Amino acid sequence: MLDDRKLAVLRAIVKDYVSTNEPVGSRALVDRHNLDVSPATIRNDMAVLEEQGFITQPHTSAGRVPTDKGYRLFVDRLSGIKPLSPAERRAIQTYLAASYGLDDVVTRTVRLLAQLTRQVAVVQYPSLTRSAVRHIELVRLAPEKLLVVLITDTGRVEQRTVDLPDPCEDDDVAHLRAVLNASLDGRRLTEAVEIVAGLTDRIPLASRPNADAVFSIIMENLVERNEEKIVFGGTANLAAPDFSQGLREVLEALEEQVVLMRLLGEASDQSLLTVLIGTENPVEGLRTTSLVSSGYGSGGETLAKLAVLGPTRMDYPGTMGAVSAVARYVGEILMET
Amino acid sequence: MLDDRKLAVLRAIVKDYVSTNEPVGSRALVDRHNLDVSPATIRNDMAVLEEQGFITQPHTSAGRVPTDKGYRLFVDRLSGIKPLSPAERRAIQTYLAASYGLDDVVTRTVRLLAQLTRQVAVVQYPSLTRSAVRHIELVRLAPEKLLVVLITDTGRVEQRTVDLPDPCEDDDVAHLRAVLNASLDGRRLTEAVEIVAGLTDRIPLASRPNADAVFSIIMENLVERNEEKIVFGGTANLAAPDFSQGLREVLEALEEQVVLMRLLGEASDQSLLTVLIGTENPVEGLRTTSLVSSGYGSGGETLAKLAVLGPTRMDYPGTMGAVSAVARYVGEILMET
DNA sequence: AATTGGCACTCGGGAAGCTTGAGTGCCAAG
């Protein structure tokens, strides 16, 4: 159905269109890529490709432009992942290695990805549910007010104030802290929830109301409001004039945590590189954009995802290379922290 | 020089131009505002206003448009601050009151401001230097790794990991924690730095290297890298088509913490409402935007600033009303936390 | 059966010219 040359033609069309942002015609094609056939032959091939839905004409008498389906084929079968240059790799490593603390790692990653790809970068914080408790700290701010700080092995620090039903003493707090840490330290957060639920017994009757307040905050914050923080950056790259169209929608989508979650959620759970092209992605208003995403994680495990968002007309091999490299390095950095 | 009617004309021009985004002519002016004079009279006034530099013509045979100087006069002498409606006030209060924790307050404030003004909102975290220590927590993550968590009375929680020169025991950590909290609790961070510097004496000789590592991290993080976090939102509002021009510059400026700092820094230190119009603002690339900013704080004191950024052609009275109201409410919320 | 040159056809986009009307400046009269 599609012989080698037709595929080569598609590949060439994608490349040219990506780099010029203009519909590409048969003549230009034979000139720029050394296909040893005449334009007429290419035209025949293009007719077939169009019939199959891989390319389309913006209007009669214009060249061809890849469709989403065309990009899909290109990504799946025609383009490799372009590895970064050694210089770029080194730059990434040193830039990331200089960071301290999870927040810093995340913001640096966003910048890095945005700069590397000249597009919008999206990075998710390591999932809470998949990480383990490293420490729980209780700080008595006032007789009836505690600050609960939860630290995970992925470096996340979550905090929340609690209003207690009864006044408490430092001793009570110390006891509660000891109980919590003894039972939760090193446990997965998913396990932790169940454990906390069964912990009331170990608390002296008098302190139970307070303890319960703390427990419920912990459970609530860790599971139900399983806050998946997502950060993005590089929006200035959206101002590249080929966008303008639908720019507002894109910015709105980016500012809506929920939407971002849905977007990243759609991408495969694996730590593999995933590409969502145009209409393939689940978010209305991002139908003219593509998302290149990858999971990242410390051990073998995927803790969260990061991604790059750009126009469907993007440099897929390059973007994929950047995303996968950054994902790997972020994982490494996270291990050390 | 400028009699009352001329001022009225300027006011009318600003209002009309802001609402229509079209140069406003003499006829339209007499029609829409009930000035009891003829267009010809208005033309004379406009000629004077133009000569003085308050308005200008985009081209011959077009109406007039306010200049930065014109907006300045408008803001200083011709427009009050438009108070929010009671309904809006209530909405703000309940929305902000529902937040828990400083992060939440800040992100909610950004959203609120952006939505209220339909422009870009910028909010700075409460200054570290002006707040006081509420608690310092040390968590032993590994024999040679500590997590230092600093909690201020403004609700900020700063964390940083420290690599220790020597391995340590839980006891050492507990002692250090006790010493730190005993000496620093309730102190201003500015004082705290000096106190920490004189604290080495109280530490057993054997633990001094470790303690010093912790001390230096504390000092470093609190003073030198006096990290002023700034958050912004509402960038989707930039897509309103009158902008397009210079959009890239604006987005770039927003993503650059340093630039934002400079911008807010320029605005008066008082908790008063400040307006920077067009070329008045110090940031290249924001020369077509205006900034309406205000300090906010818990006690009588200004802890940080918040602002709204929009085109010079903005609704100043409305924006000023929103900014000042939100600043006040945020201050109140911060008190309670 | 695939490839190729030739040719008629299409149509977006830029250039040029035209018209329209909003808006001005100026002046003389009230």
Add this chain to the structure above:
DNA sequence: CTTGGCACTCAAGCTTCCCGAGTGCCAATT
């Protein structure tokens, strides 16, 4: 100082025209 009148200007929109890139098809060639 205000006003009506009037000539003048010029951006923006419309129409028209033209050009050329690019196509599809066909008959000839390999």
